Amino acid sequence: MFNLYINDLIGELNSIPGVKCLLYADDLVFWTEADKRKVEEKTEQILNKALTTLEEWCKRNNMKINTSKTAFQSFPLAHKTIHPRLRYKGAALSQSNEFKYPGVTFDNKLNWKIHVDKVASRVSKRINVPKQLAGSKWGCAQSTLNLTYQKYILTVITYSCEPLITAEPHTLQVLEHAQNQALRPITGAVKTTPIDAMLFTTGNKLIQELIKEKAVLLHEKLLRIPAHQYWKTYKNKPRNLKMQNGFIQKVTEIKTKLEIKSKPQP
Secondary structure, X not given: OHHHHHOHHHHHHHXXXXXXXXXXXXXXXXXXXXXXXXXXXXXXXXXXXXXXXHHHHHHHOOOOOOHHHOEEOOOOOOOOOOOOOOEEOOEEOEEOOEEEOOOOEEEOXXXXXXXXXXXXXXXXXXXXXXXXXXXXXXXXXXXXXXXXXXXXXXXXXXXXXXXXXXXXXXXXXXXXXXXXXXXXXXXXXXXXXXXXXXXXXXXXXXXXXXXXXXXXXXXXXXXXXXXXXXXXXXXXXXXXXXXXXXXXXHHHHHHHHHHHHHOOOO
């Protein structure tokens, strides 16, 4: 009923030229983009108009925005961060260098290091569970320990992990290390045991391989959204950031490699 009550808000915000909007339950996010010429002026003008629209909608529908949990963030292609002045009901909104939505921490450069570190921290608190279940005399069977890991720990690592396909390998190594720490009590392996051996024994995969698989599956699902042409018509254009590819560029690269491998050898 709550979703039905607020679903017209999306239409009002999306009708503003230059504004795009998403709503997950009561978590609202809207954004705009502009080139580097007068970028602060343009973003400030467009987003303040969206905030005014939001204020008017809330007044008509007796809704209140929690401004203590509201902030804005910029994702600049240039090295310089922009600082538009955004206001809601006359009060200035705070600018953040990192923000969680929903469950994923976005940093300004989208290198995902902050998010990965937070995930690894959550995993480290859960690793004690398989350790406690892996007693040498009374412990659970390896299959039970492995299932516990996959349902209780791996789900934390892979939650909304598809965007991590753009992260650097050394950033994702933190998650690989977290998985290795969890697999040792499952297999009873010592520290010198090769990682490949533990993965083979438990039937698990490298985290980076799981991220690639999930990213490709997500892209295929996006291509199949009915009556939505954005993903189908998106053109893989050259990017301004030559050292950092986006989600679509990385997925396209992986799918191209898979197509090459799948072709029969002459």
